Amino acid sequence: MADTPVNEMTFEDAIKELERVVGQLERGDVALDDSIALYERGAALKKRCEAKLSEAEEKVAKITVGPDGQAAGLGPLDP
Template sequence: MTTPVEEMSFEDAMKELEAVVGQLERGDVALDQSIALYERGAALKARCEAKLKEAEEKVARITFGENGEPKGTAPLDG
């Protein structure tokens, strides 16, 4: 059974998204299956983006106080 996208962790969603992209790039699936894969891939991409946004917001809350001033720790430039 396929895990619902909205219940997946970032890592699981990213791993499945990579597999979906690989299948689509190979082009060895039927048109109907390609469409279903594309739809699943779009949902997985949205899930990854949402999980990244959640993580960014958590980091911002940790590094900045209620008034938006830095608490003394800053994110690393990478």
């Protein structure tokens, strides 16, 4: 996963790698230069996760409910 560009990762892959990065940083057994690179990757992964969650929230917000209470389709998202 570490070789995969962050902007191509799924939410699940990004969160798994973010957890791995945080774990390495918390242990503190990484050289300073490596820690900086890990921190930068972690920041990019966090941003990716936030973007994917935002996309999902927008999709959920567009779901319309029919008279029977079941999802009936997608409607426009109110700004």
